[in-house]
Amino acid sequence: MSPRRTVAEARQTRAGIVRHGVDVASVEGLEGLTIGRLAADLGMSKSGVLGHFGDKETLQLAVVELAADEFWRDVWEPVGAVAAGLPRLRAVAGSWLRYLTSDRLPGGCFFMAAGPEFDDRPGPVRDAIAGAADRWHRELLHQARLGTVTEPEQLVFELTGVMLALHAAHRLRRDPAAATNAARAVARLLDRP
Amino acid sequence: MSPRRTVAEARQTRAGIVRHGVDVASVEGLEGLTIGRLAADLGMSKSGVLGHFGDKETLQLAVVELAADEFWRDVWEPVGAVAAGLPRLRAVAGSWLRYLTSDRLPGGCFFMAAGPEFDDRPGPVRDAIAGAADRWHRELLHQARLGTVTEPEQLVFELTGVMLALHAAHRLRRDPAAATNAARAVARLLDRP
DNA sequence: CCTACCGATCGGTAGG
DNA sequence: CCTACCGATCGGTAGG
Numbered sequence: 001m002s003p004r005r006t007v008a009e010a011r012q013t014r015a016g017i018v019r020h021g022v023d024v025a026s027v028e029g030l031e032g033l034t035i036g037r038l039a040a041d042l043g044m045s046k047s048g049v050l051g052h053f054g055d056k057e058t059l060q061l062a063v064v065e066l067a068a069d070e071f072w073r074d075v076w077e078p079v080g081a082v083a084a085g086l087p088r089l090r091a092v093a094g095s096w097l098r099y100l101t102s103d104r105l106p107g108g109c110f111f112m113a114a115g116p117e118f119d120d121r122p123g124p125v126r127d128a129i130a131g132a133a134d135r136w137h138r139e140l141l142h143q144a145r146l147g148t149v150t151e152p153e154q155l156v157f158e159l160t161g162v163m164l165a166l167h168a169a170h171r172l173r174r175d176p177a178a179a180t181n182a183a184r185a186v187a188r189l190l191d192r193p
Numbered sequence: 194m195s196p197r198r199t200v201a202e203a204r205q206t207r208a209g210i211v212r213h214g215v216d217v218a219s220v221e222g223l224e225g226l227t228i229g230r231l232a233a234d235l236g237m238s239k240s241g242v243l244g245h246f247g248d249k250e251t252l253q254l255a256v257v258e259l260a261a262d263e264f265w266r267d268v269w270e271p272v273g274a275v276a277a278g279l280p281r282l283r284a285v286a287g288s289w290l291r292y293l294t295s296d297r298l299p300g301g302c303f304f305m306a307a308g309p310e311f312d313d314r315p316g317p318v319r320d321a322i323a324g325a326a327d328r329w330h331r332e333l334l335h336q337a338r339l340g341t342v343t344e345p346e347q348l349v350f351e352l353t354g355v356m357l358a359l360h361a362a363h364r365l366r367r368d369p370a371a372a373t374n375a376a377r378a379v380a381r382l383l384d385r386p
Numbered sequence: 387c388c389t390a391c392c393g394a395t396c397g398g399t400a401g402g
Numbered sequence: 403c404c405t406a407c408c409g410a411t412c413g414g415t416a417g418g
Contacts, residue, residue, distance in 0.1 A: 005387070013387085027313045032224060036411065047415080048387050056413060107313045116306040119364040120220045120299070130365050137366065157358055157374040158351075164361060165354030171312040172323050173330065181350040198403070206403085229395065240399080241403045249397060 014052040014062075017042060021063040022070065026107030030060055030114050030125065060125045067110040068132040075099050076139070086147035086190065089140070093159060093186045100166050101179050112167045158189055207245040207255075210235065214256040215263065219300030223253055223307050223318065253318045260303040261325040268292050269332070279340035279383065282333070286352060286379045293359050294372050305360045351382055 005013070017038060024041070025033045035056060039046045053059040079091035100109055107113060111132060118126045137156060144152035162185040169178035198206070210231060217234070218226045228249060232239045246252040272284035293302060300306060304325060311319045330349060337345035355378040362371035 010387085029222065029224070029310060031222070034411080035413065045388055046413085047389085050414070051387070054414095108309075113309040115361055115365045116301075116309050117222060119301065130367075133361070133366055153370060154374055154377055157362065157371075158355070158378050160361065161354030161356075161358030161378070162351070163354075164357035165350055168308055168326070168353065168357060169350065172308045173326055174323075177346060178350075181347055184347055185351050185354065203403085227395080228397065238404055239397085240405085243398070244403070247398095 010052070017044075017049055017052060017059075018062045018066045021059065022067045022110060023106050025060075025063055025067075026105040026110045026113060028107075029117050030063065031117065031121075033060070033063065035059070057123070057125060061128055064114070064125065064128040064132065067114075068128075068135075071099075071109075071111065071132075071136075074104065084146050085143060086149070089143045089147060089159075090186075090190050092140070092143070093190060096163055097166065097179070097182055097186065100163060100182075101170060108171045109167055112164065155189060159186070162186055162189070203245070210242055210245060210252075211255045211259045214252065215260045215303060216299050218253075218256055218260075219298040219303045219306060221300075222310050223256065224310065224314075226253070226256065228252070250316070250318060254321055257307070257318065257321040257325065260307075261328075264292075264302075264304065264325075264329075267297060277339050278336060279342070282336045282340055282352075283379075283383050285333070285336070286383060289356055290359065290372070290375055290379065293356060293375075294363060301364045302360055305357065348382060352379070355379055355382070 020041060021033055021038060024037060028037075035046050035049050038044075039049045042049070050056075050059075053062065075095050076092060078095050079088055082088040082091040111129065114129050115133065118129050137160070140156045140159065141152055144155050149155050162182050165185075166178050166182035169175040169181070175181075213234060214226055214231060217230060221230075228239050228242050231237075232242045235242070243249075243252075246255065268288050269285060271288050272281055275281045275284040304322065307322050308326060311322050330353070333349045333352065334345055337348050342348050355375050358378075359371050359375035362368040362374070368374075
Protein backbone atom coordinates (compact mmCIF):
# COMPACT_ATOMS: atom_id res chain seq x y z
CA MET A 1 0.00 0.00 0.00
CA SER A 2 2.95 2.35 0.41
CA PRO A 3 3.85 4.41 -2.64
CA ARG A 4 7.39 3.02 -2.73
CA ARG A 5 7.52 -0.61 -3.89
CA THR A 6 10.49 -2.83 -4.50
CA VAL A 7 11.62 -3.41 -8.06
CA ALA A 8 10.22 -6.94 -7.94
CA GLU A 9 6.84 -5.68 -6.73
CA ALA A 10 6.72 -3.05 -9.45
CA ARG A 11 7.53 -5.72 -12.04
CA GLN A 12 4.68 -7.86 -10.75
CA THR A 13 2.27 -4.94 -10.82
CA ARG A 14 3.26 -4.20 -14.40
CA ALA A 15 2.83 -7.84 -15.39
CA GLY A 16 -0.63 -7.85 -13.83
CA ILE A 17 -1.64 -4.76 -15.79
CA VAL A 18 -0.50 -6.29 -19.09
CA ARG A 19 -2.13 -9.65 -18.31
CA HIS A 20 -5.48 -7.97 -17.62
CA GLY A 21 -4.92 -5.76 -20.66
CA VAL A 22 -4.86 -8.80 -22.94
CA ASP A 23 -8.23 -9.94 -21.58
CA VAL A 24 -9.82 -6.51 -21.89
CA ALA A 25 -8.40 -5.94 -25.38
CA SER A 26 -9.69 -9.31 -26.57
CA VAL A 27 -13.21 -8.02 -25.83
CA GLU A 28 -13.07 -4.23 -26.29
CA GLY A 29 -10.34 -4.12 -28.91
CA LEU A 30 -6.80 -2.83 -28.52
CA GLU A 31 -7.86 0.79 -29.09
CA GLY A 32 -10.88 0.41 -26.80
CA LEU A 33 -8.47 -0.62 -24.06
CA THR A 34 -8.34 2.50 -21.89
CA ILE A 35 -6.07 3.40 -19.03
CA GLY A 36 -9.02 4.44 -16.86
CA ARG A 37 -10.71 1.09 -17.40
CA LEU A 38 -7.58 -0.82 -16.43
CA ALA A 39 -7.06 1.37 -13.37
CA ALA A 40 -10.64 0.85 -12.19
CA ASP A 41 -10.50 -2.93 -12.74
CA LEU A 42 -7.21 -3.23 -10.84
CA GLY A 43 -8.04 -0.77 -8.05
CA MET A 44 -5.29 1.62 -9.08
CA SER A 45 -5.10 5.25 -10.13
CA LYS A 46 -4.76 6.07 -13.81
CA SER A 47 -1.31 7.55 -13.32
CA GLY A 48 -0.31 4.46 -11.36
CA VAL A 49 -1.11 2.37 -14.44
CA LEU A 50 0.38 4.78 -16.96
CA GLY A 51 3.58 5.19 -14.96
CA HIS A 52 4.64 1.67 -15.92
CA PHE A 53 4.49 2.45 -19.64
CA GLY A 54 4.75 6.19 -20.25
CA ASP A 55 2.04 6.30 -22.88
CA LYS A 56 -0.80 4.26 -24.26
CA GLU A 57 1.08 3.01 -27.32
CA THR A 58 3.79 1.44 -25.14
CA LEU A 59 1.06 -0.25 -23.12
CA GLN A 60 -0.52 -1.56 -26.34
CA LEU A 61 2.85 -2.92 -27.49
CA ALA A 62 3.30 -4.73 -24.15
CA VAL A 63 -0.19 -6.22 -24.52
CA VAL A 64 0.55 -7.43 -28.07
CA GLU A 65 3.82 -8.99 -26.88
CA LEU A 66 2.18 -10.87 -24.01
CA ALA A 67 -0.70 -12.01 -26.24
CA ALA A 68 1.85 -13.40 -28.71
CA ASP A 69 3.76 -15.18 -25.91
CA GLU A 70 0.55 -16.70 -24.58
CA PHE A 71 -0.56 -17.82 -28.04
CA TRP A 72 2.80 -19.48 -28.57
CA ARG A 73 2.64 -21.17 -25.19
CA ASP A 74 -0.95 -22.40 -25.68
CA VAL A 75 -0.74 -23.51 -29.31
CA TRP A 76 2.88 -24.27 -30.21
CA GLU A 77 4.59 -25.39 -27.01
CA PRO A 78 2.27 -28.36 -26.34
CA VAL A 79 3.29 -29.87 -29.70
CA GLY A 80 6.97 -28.94 -29.62
CA ALA A 81 7.95 -32.57 -29.01
CA VAL A 82 6.00 -33.96 -31.97
CA ALA A 83 8.15 -34.99 -34.95
CA ALA A 84 8.83 -32.03 -37.25
CA GLY A 85 7.08 -31.80 -40.61
CA LEU A 86 3.60 -33.12 -41.28
CA PRO A 87 3.10 -34.77 -37.87
CA ARG A 88 3.82 -31.51 -36.08
CA LEU A 89 1.69 -29.58 -38.57
CA ARG A 90 -1.23 -31.90 -37.77
CA ALA A 91 -0.56 -31.50 -34.04
CA VAL A 92 -0.39 -27.72 -34.15
CA ALA A 93 -3.59 -27.61 -36.21
CA GLY A 94 -5.23 -29.68 -33.50
CA SER A 95 -4.07 -27.47 -30.64
CA TRP A 96 -5.00 -24.37 -32.67
CA LEU A 97 -8.53 -25.74 -33.15
CA ARG A 98 -8.82 -26.48 -29.44
CA TYR A 99 -7.50 -23.02 -28.56
CA LEU A 100 -10.13 -21.31 -30.74
CA THR A 101 -13.03 -23.24 -29.25
CA SER A 102 -11.75 -23.24 -25.66
CA ASP A 103 -12.81 -19.64 -25.02
CA ARG A 104 -9.49 -19.24 -23.24
CA LEU A 105 -9.61 -15.48 -23.71
CA PRO A 106 -12.92 -13.80 -22.86
CA GLY A 107 -13.09 -12.18 -26.30
CA GLY A 108 -11.73 -15.05 -28.36
CA CYS A 109 -8.37 -15.08 -30.13
CA PHE A 110 -6.65 -11.76 -29.53
CA PHE A 111 -4.97 -11.66 -32.94
CA MET A 112 -8.05 -12.47 -34.97
CA ALA A 113 -9.60 -9.33 -33.45
CA ALA A 114 -6.50 -7.14 -33.44
CA GLY A 115 -5.56 -7.92 -37.07
CA PRO A 116 -8.62 -6.38 -38.75
CA GLU A 117 -8.67 -3.60 -36.15
CA PHE A 118 -5.12 -2.42 -36.87
CA ASP A 119 -4.49 -3.39 -40.47
CA ASP A 120 -5.36 0.17 -41.52
CA ARG A 121 -3.58 1.98 -38.66
CA PRO A 122 0.09 2.42 -39.58
CA GLY A 123 2.52 2.51 -36.69
CA PRO A 124 4.44 0.37 -34.23
CA VAL A 125 1.34 -1.43 -32.93
CA ARG A 126 0.30 -2.52 -36.42
CA ASP A 127 3.89 -3.62 -37.06
CA ALA A 128 3.94 -5.72 -33.90
CA ILE A 129 0.66 -7.46 -34.77
CA ALA A 130 1.72 -8.08 -38.36
CA GLY A 131 5.12 -9.29 -37.12
CA ALA A 132 3.52 -11.90 -34.89
CA ALA A 133 1.27 -13.06 -37.74
CA ASP A 134 4.31 -13.27 -39.99
CA ARG A 135 6.27 -15.39 -37.52
CA TRP A 136 3.50 -17.98 -37.22
CA HIS A 137 3.01 -17.99 -40.98
CA ARG A 138 6.72 -18.68 -41.52
CA GLU A 139 6.76 -21.36 -38.84
CA LEU A 140 3.81 -23.15 -40.45
CA LEU A 141 5.51 -22.82 -43.83
CA HIS A 142 8.70 -24.28 -42.40
CA GLN A 143 6.90 -27.37 -41.09
CA ALA A 144 5.01 -27.79 -44.37
CA ARG A 145 8.28 -27.73 -46.31
CA LEU A 146 9.86 -30.26 -43.95
CA GLY A 147 6.83 -32.43 -44.70
CA THR A 148 7.61 -32.19 -48.43
CA VAL A 149 4.10 -30.96 -49.14
CA THR A 150 3.65 -30.25 -52.86
CA GLU A 151 2.44 -26.65 -52.40
CA PRO A 152 3.45 -25.47 -48.91
CA GLU A 153 2.31 -21.84 -49.34
CA GLN A 154 -1.06 -22.97 -50.63
CA LEU A 155 -1.50 -25.39 -47.74
CA VAL A 156 -0.64 -22.79 -45.10
CA PHE A 157 -2.97 -20.24 -46.72
CA GLU A 158 -5.86 -22.66 -46.66
CA LEU A 159 -5.10 -23.87 -43.14
CA THR A 160 -5.15 -20.29 -41.89
CA GLY A 161 -8.47 -19.79 -43.65
CA VAL A 162 -9.98 -22.73 -41.78
CA MET A 163 -8.97 -21.17 -38.46
CA LEU A 164 -10.37 -17.76 -39.43
CA ALA A 165 -13.62 -19.35 -40.60
CA LEU A 166 -13.87 -21.26 -37.32
CA HIS A 167 -13.42 -18.07 -35.31
CA ALA A 168 -16.04 -16.20 -37.36
CA ALA A 169 -18.59 -19.04 -37.40
CA HIS A 170 -18.13 -19.76 -33.70
CA ARG A 171 -18.05 -16.26 -32.28
CA LEU A 172 -20.16 -14.13 -34.63
CA ARG A 173 -22.70 -16.54 -36.13
CA ARG A 174 -22.52 -18.95 -33.17
CA ASP A 175 -22.78 -21.84 -35.58
CA PRO A 176 -22.80 -25.07 -33.51
CA ALA A 177 -21.30 -26.95 -36.48
CA ALA A 178 -18.25 -24.66 -36.63
CA ALA A 179 -15.88 -26.97 -34.74
CA THR A 180 -16.75 -30.11 -36.72
CA ASN A 181 -16.60 -28.23 -40.02
CA ALA A 182 -13.17 -26.93 -39.09
CA ALA A 183 -11.87 -30.34 -37.99
CA ARG A 184 -13.09 -31.91 -41.24
CA ALA A 185 -11.45 -29.15 -43.30
CA VAL A 186 -8.15 -29.67 -41.47
CA ALA A 187 -8.34 -33.42 -42.10
CA ARG A 188 -8.92 -32.83 -45.81
CA LEU A 189 -5.91 -30.54 -45.95
CA LEU A 190 -3.44 -32.59 -43.92
CA ASP A 191 -4.48 -36.24 -44.32
CA ARG A 192 -3.75 -36.38 -48.05
CA PRO A 193 -0.40 -34.62 -48.48
CA MET B 194 -27.38 26.87 -46.17
CA SER B 195 -30.66 27.81 -44.51
CA PRO B 196 -31.56 25.82 -41.40
CA ARG B 197 -34.84 24.64 -42.92
CA ARG B 198 -34.35 22.11 -45.72
CA THR B 199 -36.93 20.24 -47.71
CA VAL B 200 -37.64 16.63 -46.83
CA ALA B 201 -35.77 15.52 -49.95
CA GLU B 202 -32.72 17.59 -49.04
CA ALA B 203 -32.70 16.21 -45.51
CA ARG B 204 -32.90 12.68 -46.90
CA GLN B 205 -29.91 13.37 -49.12
CA THR B 206 -27.92 14.82 -46.25
CA ARG B 207 -28.69 11.76 -44.17
CA ALA B 208 -27.68 9.44 -46.99
CA GLY B 209 -24.39 11.33 -47.36
CA ILE B 210 -23.64 10.95 -43.65
CA VAL B 211 -24.26 7.22 -43.75
CA ARG B 212 -22.26 6.77 -46.96
CA HIS B 213 -19.27 8.53 -45.46
CA GLY B 214 -19.84 6.61 -42.22
CA VAL B 215 -19.27 3.31 -44.02
CA ASP B 216 -15.90 4.55 -45.32
CA VAL B 217 -14.78 5.88 -41.95
CA ALA B 218 -15.95 2.76 -40.10
CA SER B 219 -14.10 0.50 -42.53
CA VAL B 220 -10.88 2.17 -41.35
CA GLU B 221 -11.51 3.27 -37.75
CA GLY B 222 -13.99 0.58 -36.78
CA LEU B 223 -17.68 0.96 -36.11
CA GLU B 224 -17.08 2.07 -32.52
CA GLY B 225 -14.26 4.39 -33.56
CA LEU B 226 -16.74 6.13 -35.84
CA THR B 227 -17.49 9.33 -33.93
CA ILE B 228 -20.12 11.97 -34.53
CA GLY B 229 -17.56 14.76 -34.25
CA ARG B 230 -15.36 13.14 -36.91
CA LEU B 231 -18.29 12.80 -39.30
CA ALA B 232 -19.37 16.40 -38.66
CA ALA B 233 -15.87 17.75 -39.31
CA ASP B 234 -15.44 15.70 -42.50
CA LEU B 235 -18.82 16.83 -43.85
CA GLY B 236 -18.59 20.45 -42.73
CA MET B 237 -21.54 20.14 -40.39
CA SER B 238 -22.15 20.62 -36.68
CA LYS B 239 -22.26 17.58 -34.42
CA SER B 240 -25.91 18.15 -33.61
CA GLY B 241 -26.65 18.51 -37.31
CA VAL B 242 -25.28 15.01 -37.82
CA LEU B 243 -26.85 13.51 -34.73
CA GLY B 244 -30.26 15.03 -35.47
CA HIS B 245 -30.73 12.59 -38.34
CA PHE B 246 -30.36 9.57 -36.08
CA GLY B 247 -31.06 10.50 -32.46
CA ASP B 248 -28.17 8.55 -31.01
CA LYS B 249 -24.97 6.86 -32.04
CA GLU B 250 -26.38 3.33 -32.04
CA THR B 251 -29.02 4.29 -34.59
CA LEU B 252 -26.28 5.80 -36.75
CA GLN B 253 -24.25 2.59 -36.43
CA LEU B 254 -27.28 0.53 -37.48
CA ALA B 255 -27.77 2.74 -40.54
CA VAL B 256 -24.09 2.29 -41.43
CA VAL B 257 -24.33 -1.51 -41.10
CA GLU B 258 -27.45 -1.53 -43.28
CA LEU B 259 -25.83 0.51 -46.05
CA ALA B 260 -22.63 -1.56 -45.88
CA ALA B 261 -24.74 -4.71 -46.33
CA ASP B 262 -26.62 -3.16 -49.27
CA GLU B 263 -23.37 -2.15 -50.93
CA PHE B 264 -21.80 -5.57 -50.40
CA TRP B 265 -24.85 -7.19 -51.95
CA ARG B 266 -24.75 -4.82 -54.88
CA ASP B 267 -21.00 -5.26 -55.48
CA VAL B 268 -20.73 -9.01 -54.96
CA TRP B 269 -24.13 -10.64 -55.59
CA GLU B 270 -25.93 -8.45 -58.10
CA PRO B 271 -23.30 -8.73 -60.85
CA VAL B 272 -23.79 -12.52 -60.88
CA GLY B 273 -27.56 -12.58 -60.38
CA ALA B 274 -28.09 -13.65 -64.01
CA VAL B 275 -25.71 -16.61 -63.84
CA ALA B 276 -27.41 -20.02 -63.70
CA ALA B 277 -28.29 -20.98 -60.12
CA GLY B 278 -26.29 -23.67 -58.35
CA LEU B 279 -22.62 -24.34 -58.97
CA PRO B 280 -22.21 -21.85 -61.83
CA ARG B 281 -23.54 -19.01 -59.70
CA LEU B 282 -21.45 -20.18 -56.74
CA ARG B 283 -18.34 -20.00 -58.93
CA ALA B 284 -19.37 -16.57 -60.20
CA VAL B 285 -20.06 -15.15 -56.75
CA ALA B 286 -16.74 -16.54 -55.49
CA GLY B 287 -15.08 -14.69 -58.36
CA SER B 288 -16.77 -11.38 -57.68
CA TRP B 289 -16.10 -11.81 -53.95
CA LEU B 290 -12.40 -12.32 -54.66
CA ARG B 291 -12.34 -9.24 -56.88
CA TYR B 292 -14.19 -7.21 -54.25
CA LEU B 293 -11.64 -8.12 -51.55
CA THR B 294 -8.64 -7.16 -53.66
CA SER B 295 -10.22 -4.09 -55.29
CA ASP B 296 -9.75 -1.90 -52.20
CA ARG B 297 -13.22 -0.61 -52.89
CA LEU B 298 -13.59 0.54 -49.30
CA PRO B 299 -10.63 2.46 -47.86
CA GLY B 300 -10.39 0.03 -44.91
CA GLY B 301 -11.14 -3.19 -46.74
CA CYS B 302 -14.28 -5.26 -46.33
CA PHE B 303 -16.51 -3.60 -43.75
CA PHE B 304 -17.89 -6.88 -42.38
CA MET B 305 -14.54 -8.62 -41.97
CA ALA B 306 -13.58 -5.74 -39.65
CA ALA B 307 -16.95 -5.27 -37.94
CA GLY B 308 -17.44 -8.99 -37.21
CA PRO B 309 -14.49 -9.47 -34.86
CA GLU B 310 -15.05 -5.98 -33.42
CA PHE B 311 -18.64 -6.63 -32.36
CA ASP B 312 -18.81 -10.38 -31.78
CA ASP B 313 -18.37 -9.74 -28.05
CA ARG B 314 -20.62 -6.67 -27.79
CA PRO B 315 -24.22 -7.83 -27.32
CA GLY B 316 -26.89 -5.51 -28.67
CA PRO B 317 -28.71 -4.44 -31.81
CA VAL B 318 -25.51 -3.58 -33.71
CA ARG B 319 -24.02 -7.02 -33.14
CA ASP B 320 -27.36 -8.54 -34.16
CA ALA B 321 -27.40 -6.55 -37.41
CA ILE B 322 -23.85 -7.60 -38.31
CA ALA B 323 -24.49 -11.24 -37.46
CA GLY B 324 -27.79 -11.08 -39.36
CA ALA B 325 -26.05 -9.91 -42.53
CA ALA B 326 -23.39 -12.64 -42.16
CA ASP B 327 -26.18 -15.18 -41.66
CA ARG B 328 -28.04 -14.09 -44.80
CA TRP B 329 -24.97 -14.48 -47.01
CA HIS B 330 -24.15 -17.80 -45.39
CA ARG B 331 -27.67 -19.10 -46.11
CA GLU B 332 -27.58 -17.77 -49.66
CA LEU B 333 -24.27 -19.55 -50.33
CA LEU B 334 -25.70 -22.70 -48.76
CA HIS B 335 -28.78 -22.44 -50.97
CA GLN B 336 -26.69 -22.27 -54.14
CA ALA B 337 -24.47 -25.13 -52.96
CA ARG B 338 -27.53 -27.31 -52.38
CA LEU B 339 -28.95 -26.44 -55.80
CA GLY B 340 -25.59 -27.58 -57.16
CA THR B 341 -26.07 -30.96 -55.43
CA VAL B 342 -22.71 -30.63 -53.74
CA THR B 343 -22.06 -33.64 -51.48
CA GLU B 344 -21.39 -31.57 -48.32
CA PRO B 345 -22.86 -28.08 -48.83
CA GLU B 346 -22.20 -26.83 -45.29
CA GLN B 347 -18.60 -27.99 -45.46
CA LEU B 348 -18.09 -26.31 -48.83
CA VAL B 349 -19.53 -22.98 -47.67
CA PHE B 350 -17.46 -23.09 -44.48
CA GLU B 351 -14.26 -23.63 -46.44
CA LEU B 352 -15.15 -21.05 -49.08
CA THR B 353 -15.70 -18.45 -46.36
CA GLY B 354 -12.35 -19.38 -44.86
CA VAL B 355 -10.63 -18.68 -48.18
CA MET B 356 -12.12 -15.18 -48.28
CA LEU B 357 -11.12 -14.47 -44.67
CA ALA B 358 -7.59 -15.74 -45.32
CA LEU B 359 -7.37 -13.53 -48.40
CA HIS B 360 -8.43 -10.47 -46.42
CA ALA B 361 -5.92 -11.19 -43.63
CA ALA B 362 -3.01 -12.03 -45.94
CA HIS B 363 -3.70 -9.06 -48.21
CA ARG B 364 -4.38 -6.36 -45.65
CA LEU B 365 -2.40 -7.32 -42.54
CA ARG B 366 0.57 -9.31 -43.86
CA ARG B 367 0.47 -7.65 -47.31
CA ASP B 368 1.34 -10.97 -48.87
CA PRO B 369 1.63 -10.42 -52.65
CA ALA B 370 0.67 -14.07 -53.23
CA ALA B 371 -2.64 -13.68 -51.37
CA ALA B 372 -4.83 -13.25 -54.46
CA THR B 373 -3.37 -16.20 -56.38
CA ASN B 374 -3.48 -18.44 -53.31
CA ALA B 375 -7.13 -17.53 -52.83
CA ALA B 376 -8.03 -18.12 -56.48
CA ARG B 377 -6.32 -21.51 -56.43
CA ALA B 378 -8.14 -22.46 -53.22
CA VAL B 379 -11.49 -21.49 -54.74
CA ALA B 380 -10.73 -23.56 -57.83
CA ARG B 381 -9.91 -26.58 -55.68
CA LEU B 382 -13.18 -26.20 -53.82
CA LEU B 383 -15.50 -25.55 -56.75
CA ASP B 384 -13.96 -27.27 -59.76
CA ARG B 385 -14.30 -30.77 -58.36
CA PRO B 386 -17.85 -30.95 -56.98
C1' DC C 387 2.26 4.42 -6.43
C1' DC C 388 -0.86 8.63 -5.13
C1' DT C 389 -3.71 13.29 -5.65
C1' DA C 390 -4.76 16.91 -8.40
C1' DC C 391 -4.80 18.66 -12.37
C1' DC C 392 -4.79 19.87 -17.87
C1' DG C 393 -7.02 20.50 -22.65
C1' DA C 394 -9.48 17.76 -25.91
C1' DT C 395 -13.10 15.00 -27.19
C1' DC C 396 -16.86 11.89 -26.29
C1' DG C 397 -22.27 11.27 -26.81
C1' DG C 398 -26.06 13.90 -26.12
C1' DT C 399 -29.58 18.00 -24.99
C1' DA C 400 -31.97 22.65 -25.13
C1' DG C 401 -33.71 25.90 -27.80
C1' DG C 402 -34.21 28.21 -31.87
C1' DC D 403 -29.59 22.58 -39.62
C1' DC D 404 -27.27 25.93 -36.16
C1' DT D 405 -25.06 27.74 -31.48
C1' DA D 406 -24.31 26.88 -26.96
C1' DC D 407 -24.13 24.05 -23.72
C1' DC D 408 -23.80 19.54 -20.29
C1' DG D 409 -21.26 15.80 -17.53
C1' DA D 410 -18.16 12.08 -18.39
C1' DT D 411 -14.11 10.30 -20.02
C1' DC D 412 -10.03 10.36 -22.88
C1' DG D 413 -4.55 10.40 -22.72
C1' DG D 414 -1.25 12.63 -20.31
C1' DT D 415 1.52 15.78 -16.78
C1' DA D 416 3.25 17.90 -12.29
C1' DG D 417 4.77 17.04 -8.08
C1' DG D 418 5.30 14.40 -4.23
